[in-house]
Amino acid sequence: MTDTIDIAPKLRGRPREFDMDAALDEALRVFSERGYHAASISELTEAMGLTAGSVYKAFGDKRGIFLAAFDRYRQVRQPLIEACLAEAANGRAKLFALTAFFAESSCGEIGRRGCLVVGSATELALFDEEIAGRVATAFNLDERRILDLIRLGQADGSISQHVDAEGIACAILCLTKGMRVIGKTDPKPERMLAVAEAAMKLLN
Amino acid sequence: MTDTIDIAPKLRGRPREFDMDAALDEALRVFSERGYHAASISELTEAMGLTAGSVYKAFGDKRGIFLAAFDRYRQVRQPLIEACLAEAANGRAKLFALTAFFAESSCGEIGRRGCLVVGSATELALFDEEIAGRVATAFNLDERRILDLIRLGQADGSISQHVDAEGIACAILCLTKGMRVIGKTDPKPERMLAVAEAAMKLLN
DNA sequence: TCTTTTAGGAAATGATCGTTTCCAAATCAA
DNA sequence: TTGATTTGGAAACGATCATTTCCTAAAAGA
Numbered sequence: 001m002t003d004t005i006d007i008a009p010k011l012r013g014r015p016r017e018f019d020m021d022a023a024l025d026e027a028l029r030v031f032s033e034r035g036y037h038a039a040s041i042s043e044l045t046e047a048m049g050l051t052a053g054s055v056y057k058a059f060g061d062k063r064g065i066f067l068a069a070f071d072r073y074r075q076v077r078q079p080l081i082e083a084c085l086a087e088a089a090n091g092r093a094k095l096f097a098l099t100a101f102f103a104e105s106s107c108g109e110i111g112r113r114g115c116l117v118v119g120s121a122t123e124l125a126l127f128d129e130e131i132a133g134r135v136a137t138a139f140n141l142d143e144r145r146i147l148d149l150i151r152l153g154q155a156d157g158s159i160s161q162h163v164d165a166e167g168i169a170c171a172i173l174c175l176t177k178g179m180r181v182i183g184k185t186d187p188k189p190e191r192m193l194a195v196a197e198a199a200m201k202l203l204n
Numbered sequence: 205m206t207d208t209i210d211i212a213p214k215l216r217g218r219p220r221e222f223d224m225d226a227a228l229d230e231a232l233r234v235f236s237e238r239g240y241h242a243a244s245i246s247e248l249t250e251a252m253g254l255t256a257g258s259v260y261k262a263f264g265d266k267r268g269i270f271l272a273a274f275d276r277y278r279q280v281r282q283p284l285i286e287a288c289l290a291e292a293a294n295g296r297a298k299l300f301a302l303t304a305f306f307a308e309s310s311c312g313e314i315g316r317r318g319c320l321v322v323g324s325a326t327e328l329a330l331f332d333e334e335i336a337g338r339v340a341t342a343f344n345l346d347e348r349r350i351l352d353l354i355r356l357g358q359a360d361g362s363i364s365q366h367v368d369a370e371g372i373a374c375a376i377l378c379l380t381k382g383m384r385v386i387g388k389t390d391p392k393p394e395r396m397l398a399v400a401e402a403a404m405k406l407l408n
Numbered sequence: 409t410c411t412t413t414t415a416g417g418a419a420a421t422g423a424t425c426g427t428t429t430c431c432a433a434a435t436c437a438a
Numbered sequence: 439t440t441g442a443t444t445t446g447g448a449a450a451c452g453a454t455c456a457t458t459t460c461c462t463a464a465a466a467g468a
Contacts, residue, residue, distance in 0.1 A: 013444025014434040035327045037241035041426060051447045052427080058445085062426065112330055119326045121388040122318055123239045136389045167398030170386075171379065174399055178382025182374075184325040185340045194371030195378055202405050217414025218464040245456060255417045256457080262415085266456065412467075421458070428451070437442080 023048040028069035032113045035123050036066055070134060073116040091153020092203055099199045102176040103192035106183030115180040143173045159203050168202050175199055225276065227252040232273035236317045239327050240270055277320040278342060295357020296407060303403045306380040307396035310387030319384040347377045363407050372406050379403055
């Protein structure tokens with residue numbers, strides 16, 4: 001889906017001079033901090049190190065920048081989560097690693113910057129069907145990953161067979177997204193870590 | 205805090221003709237649906253049934269409308285929650301009533317409209333200290349109410365004495381606010397109710 | 409009654425927004 | 439080389455935004 005922008009070997013014409021990923025990293029930072037509507041083209045272009053003309057050539061319009069930044073955000077964040085999960089031994093430990101990762105993401109500067117998917121859900125989903133679809137897809141994949149980890153835990157013996165896996169998966173999804181909301185108010189890290197620890201009781 | 209607007213017996217001059225609460229109910233609906241920056245003065249005034257001049261007389265500026273609507277939102281919502289809790293017999297049952305209330309609030313039209321406090325947290329808290337303070341106050345009061353219910357449950361025997369009450373309270377806070385985020389994607393009511401039921405395991 | 413004060417409302421204001429235009433620069437195909 | 443194609447970038451564009459102005463209407467105080 002992001003390939004159309006990232007790869008797309010434009011053979012003819014003057015080659016693009018700027019680094020697409022670096023530009024999108026700046027754009028997603030501005031969108032995360034300001035939100036979509038409060039992020040002006042001038043602030044975006046300045047952060048991206050481009051002029052308005054170049055940006056409109058590359059992305060079409062402001063919404064195009066946003067959609068590309070949205071995809072980039074997930075593309076950057078996914079590997080961080082996967083790396084975090086890889087270090088844990090079993091299903092239960094991976095789920096703690098996941099909630100602890102969100103606890104850390106909900107504190108400090110990153111926490112106050114907020115989650116671009118959560119921000120899109122609250123600010124844009126109601127009146128933009130395409131963005132609503134991408135948000136729903138992101139949440140569904142998040143939930144599915146949690147569900148898979150619960151099933152993994154049930155298979156490796158770290159989680160009971162008799163729990164409502166689907167209900168718990170959706171509960172952990174809500175919990176982690178809610179952490180990102182509370183993270184906007186600069187909570188103390190130990191409070192968020194306590195949430196991650198408490199969340200483990202959902203698996204009993 | 206809202207008294208300055210709601211009460212304030214302006215003795216002299218032409219009396220206000222419009223119903224402040226009704227106008228604010230419309231304003232908070234527009235702000236909830238559109239978000240702060242996408243809500244234009246013209247859409248707000250039309251929804252409130254007023255002209256721009258009257259609105260600026262009454263609220264000073266757009267931000268003033270928002271702050272009044274924010275307070276009104278909480279003023280309206282609080283009694284609904286209290287009424288919900290009053291029907292439950294003990295601490296544990298009240299906590300289920302609370303999460304079930306949020307489950308219901310996260311579905312259908314109201315769910316897709318979203319929570320004005322959550323929306324303010326994600327869209328405005330980073331660059332508006334006063335709004336960030338009101339959001340933090342709202343979340344702190346929510347968390348405190350949950351904590352009090354846990355303590356009530358511990359007193360009436362429906363919740364174990366040996367749980368981390370503070371950690372669980374913050375976890376339930378995150379869970380309920382997260383439900384409001386997921387609620388923007390039109391989830392099935394039974395899924396959200398399963399979350400409320402799963403949340404009860406946090407109390408064991 | 410007359411003045412003061414505040415609200416209602418239409419119209420105008422300046423600023424900023426997202427976007428387009430136009431042209432030079434850089435690459436590929438022929 | 440020449441022509442086609444695409445990018446970079448400054449400047450200009452119309453639209454919309456939040457806000458103000460100015461006037462009339464309605465109430466209280468003197």
